[in-house]
Amino acid sequence: MKNSILLIVTFLFSTVTMAQDRKQKDTEWEQKFEQLGTMLPTPNVYRTASGAPGHQYWQQKADYKMKIVLDDNNQTITGTEDITYYNNSPDDLEYLWVQLDQNMRARDSDSPLIGRSSMRDTLSALAVFRLTGDSDYDGGFKIKSVKSSGQDMSYIINKTMMRIDLEAPLKSGQNMSFSIDWMYNINNRMTDGGRSGLEYFEDEDNYLYTIAQFFPRMAVYIDNEGWQNKQFLGSGEFALTFGDYEVDLTVPSDFIVGATGMLQNPNEVLTEEQMERFEQAKKSYDKPVIIVTEKEAKKNEKTKASDTKTWKFKAENVRDYGFCASRKFIWDAMAVKLSDGNEPLAMSYYPKEGNPLWEEWSTAAVAQTLKTYSKFTIEYPYPVAISVHTASIGMEYPMICFNYGRPNKDGSYSDRTKHGMIGVIIHEVGHNFFPMIINSDERQWTWMDEGLNTFVQYLTEQELTDQLGYEFPSRRGPAHKIVDYMSGENGLVRPIMTNSEQIRQFGANAYAKPATALNLLRTTVMGPELFDKAFKTYSERWAFKHPTPADLFRTMEDASAVDLDWFWRGWFYGTDYVDVDLSNVRWFQMQTEENGLESRNIKGAGQGIDGSNSNKDFGSDPQAFVFAESNRKYREFNQSVDNGKIKQAAEGKNFYELTLKNQGGLVSPIIIQWTYTDGSVELEKIPAEIWKINEKEVKKVFMKNKQVAKIVIDPDKMTADAYTDNNVFPRTNDGDRFEQFKEGKD
Template sequence: MIIKKYFRLALGLISTLTAQQVAAQSLNNPGSNHGNKFEQLGTLLTDPNIFRTASGAPGAMYWQQKADYVIHCEIDDVNQVLKGKETITYTNNSPDPLDYLWIQLDENEHADNAESRSFDQSSLNERMSLEQLKGMVQEKKGLGVYIHKVTDGNNKALKYTINYTMMRIDLPVSLKPGAKMVLNIDWDYKISNRMVEGGRGGYEYFEKDDNYLYTIAQWFPRMAVYSDFQGWQNKQFTGRGEFALVFGDYKVHITVPSDHIVGATGVCQNYAQVLNSTQLARWKQAQQTNEPIEIVTLGDVKNAISEKSATKKTWIYEAKNVRDFAFVSSRRLVWDALKVNEGIEGNQPMAMSYYGPEAYPLYRKYSTKAVAHTLKTYSKYSIPYPYPVAISVEAANGMEYPMICFNYGRADEDGTYTEAVKYGMIGVIIHEVGHNFFPMIVNSDERQWTWMDEGLNTFLQFLTEQEWDKNFPSRRGPAHKIVDYMKLPKDQLEPIMTNSENISQFGPNAYAKPATALNILRETVMGRELFDFAFKQYAQRWAFKHPTPADFFRTMEDASAVDLDWFWRGWFFGTDPVEISLENVTQYRMSGGNPAQDQKSKKEAFEKDLNTISRQRNMEDNMAFLVEKDTSLLDFYNKWDRFAVRPVNQTNYQQFYNGLNQKEKDIFDGKVSFYELSFKNNGGLVMPLIIEWNYTDGTKELERISAYIWRHNELEATKVFAKSKEVASVRLDPYRETADIDESNNSWPRQARPSQFEIFKQNGRNVRGQSNESNPMKEARSN
């Protein structure tokens, strides 16, 4: 998901440990300059067992629960109320008897007594806007889920207790391993105005045509996860940490006004009953063409908006082996579709988009093709997309569910749009459709580890954007784009391995930093071939299962034979930045060997030693030296040439030189220079050294030194290089691969770096997907 607004929470815990405690525990040799950063993770990872192996694969006794749903629901389009009845068949595949079951009631996030309405800090300033003050007034709106009935399969009432967003159902008899439990739950709730209340699901009201767009998500009571590594995941939903969910099969009956169009998780079972004959024919045509076909056209939408129906109809959707279900419903939806005929092994899913008139100029051109491109690219890097459909809905936000996601991207009233809106829309569609893979299929616990879905997904989003357009302005992924976050003071940072609710800088920490780390692993540390194989192994091993961070870390090493503990330790468990300085470059050439050269060098050194300021001034004063006035003082040594070459030495050297190979001769002749480079690790995060040599003849050379150069001294390192060309300059990390936060000390000789500032103006607040930048498309039309 791409967050609409950030919640500021206090810096907190990594599970139950502070970042400082984890850092202290991870030191193997405190106080030393080595023996810490390259030690194995050890107790920082959970122990392997019969459920999860030391290789990172599921164990021989791996298990997970299953929850199947049959749901009947109806939208009251007059009062904005959603009513539902559901039957859950829950299968206990665990080895444990269960005395109670936990159900998620996510809509209670909006309840009047919701914990998330009060636990954020607030303060008053001398100048406050009316909007800011209104936000501090707690209004009673009657939102939240109302449970009307909870019974078992025999319609006998079951005792239940609601704790905020979690409901515990107490079982009269323990649910034994291998047994099933049938639950019937009747409920309803007032649908919230998503544009006011925030959150994921809800409605958006369009005043101009008096219509609603319903994006229904987290809407029905859902089973919580019971797993081998933590038991029940019943951590409360407070708006940020997303979901841990159980796989199952769904059959959902959705009753709406008869002129509404419904898009949902899964496959519609009754298009023949809910579409008119023209729309049904278009649907069949869409499965045969290579371009998106409009099943519901813009003209259809305009007619539906002006002629509202008072009757109802029921759409029936089925979905197999999914962890959740969401849908969109409105009479103001254009719907287009395209069959993905190639690029996905063993599957040809339908890529589809639903969007309102204000999004038509962008979505008609880009959305469905972006969906198809995402499915093909992600399938290449992870697993072949297994589901029959993938849907993008324009809803002025960004959120993901199995086979369906909600995105932004609206044009101005004249149909023009800015470049920022265009690329932002394509990026968010790629991101949200990509979530079908992580975590909808590779089903990590988002409530606990946001980075396992957001970080991995943002990384693949970057690869997919770059395959869309070589000039795609990706915001996250390239190493240099995380620098501003990495250089923040330590009290504003926390490790990636931090619980969602405790992260201060949520977007940079949970999205950008892990995406950057994975890109560095792929491009700089492991190389593409090793990384891509290992990453696919992880996706294949944990498809339709519940992985943990340890499973990911172990699989990446197991499948590549690359020891990455130092990398996980630094990037995921720590907050140190990369800041490596090229401290000094010293050039050496071989001296000695050829007697003539040796004697010449000795003479130069001897004369240099004699040439003091006193000697110079004595000679300038035409001083009469005693040995010149009294020649009797002269002897053999006054006339002896101490630097003359002795014939025997020249003969011995020539014999030695003739026995050398050409490489050895080049060294003796001074054609090879030795450069000693000194490095300093100022930031603390060890990384490979990427060195660019610039020669006086205009050529360049790139050398890569493994991060292991720091293993015996994590603070300083020296390395000698032999070069046959004269070096003009040396540059560290020339392609900005390592996220070095200070590039001013990466060059020798030091180079002055120009700086600049920009006067920044911002008027008002942006609505999601809108931009304050200039609109060249609009300007061109007006000329």
């Protein structure tokens, strides 16, 4: 009966509101709830309307057998690779495209030409160096040969892409093998920059190598695009094909090597004592076992071996390959039990300069990452996950990543350094899932790996609370942390759905905003249980496949039965922000003989309680509305309305008409905190669909048993509302912001 009463009373008020809404001009309706429709690609047999792979979905495969030599004296890498390429597409291919990412460092590279620069009154040595360049450094691949069955193949190099012409088309269902011989000079990452390269330690004349993008790699040929052969200019990362790898890495004999894949010949490259520790690590679940100690690493630093060793690795179903090598490395590892029969090794490689911080926290962070990501996406499928320490970097590859976080020379470190290191390790290890397994096209859509990964990074950081003893201070994820970016200067904000090379404010756009959007979608729109099921469905559907944005959008709706087109449109395709203005509140009670309330005209929308525009308080008395009896029959009740009962139930109740204006343009759920005069508090959430009829302004009436003292919109900053001083009623006299109310200073 209570719902019926509220329905009738709300109807009386809504008739006035509807009349006002009809005065809105059609041009003010921006169709924020229109379905995405043709904005998304047409579903087909490869990618369905549900967001799942279609029954004829296909993808290519590329297997590699490589022999790599790292020359520590000349800082070069020389390689021979045999590639077997499988054409699983329905198309015959007349040529192949191969990525040559190191060519962004070649002398004819476009990357420095398109880079922007400007002069300042004062320039550092590094700034001048980067303006003038390193005339001695000759970067880029030196391709020695491209052959098939011993015969030279015809090829042409266009910057960072190489086209290999075939004598006869590679037909659908066929495969072919060819080989490439190459070398390049390793870049000094500390001066030249880059995701891969060397760090030089002058005190002992030693190098630490973190090597990736180091070999010619097959470009992706895909159903929705054909060849992904967009040039590598530096910002957009990689689109890559899955395959199996067998890699021999030849390095000085005193080097320790970590790499994508499982070490195949530990007995040939480790001492007997190190072998025993390695086996112990496979059974240690509580803490890491140190396989190469700091004492052994310091001993290695003092002498330079003239002979070499070859470390052999195998990796299955990976999309890329990376490795690290140095005589400086300490190495520790522990097992992570994810399920019966799946106990990958979490491992860390770090020089003495990383201690004590790295010994204390690196492998623990790796282990936590595998556990949390496995819970929210898919169970980690690879045998190892490696974190490597070197200065000023955070970069990821299958099973291995390179991370910063260096203590002071005396071993001390700040909380900021500690949290930064833990955060970057979680983020880079997390990239194993996005995009190393759920293999989106980074060259086109940075947010699909960085944004999704940053979101699950946030969930992982929060699950570290027990180990840390306090809540991790996450930089990205909570809604209020994105406000400054989203409400910033118009020309500097671009949609999330922007190609990697055209993004402005890269970190905020591609990392923070999509991560915040997903966190808000989880906590405020869908709820954790429903969101987690849908997100896991997406991860499971597209593991070891090539998803697009449409596949994510469609799957999240398909697996949840929640229409989210308004959300994707606003958060991912637009640049509006959230600013809900609680512009007016009016308080009513039903007029009775007992209360003697004065019946006042209710047409004064937009005015304060006292008839002014001050919006300062509720006034001393409510306005009255007159109960109008009716004998109409309503289908909803299937009976005549019982005027007496409705009137009796409404007596003494407080009716609050809230006027809400969408000042920021981005439609959002509305979270209302009601504080009553007796001190009690109630939280109420209104779905975003309240804006469907009028995206600019809505009025809504709430019936409350108790008298309201204060109303706050989004009290816990869950919706990324940009301006919180218009979220509160009554307003303060001095215009203080919302934080003062939250701290109890009102």
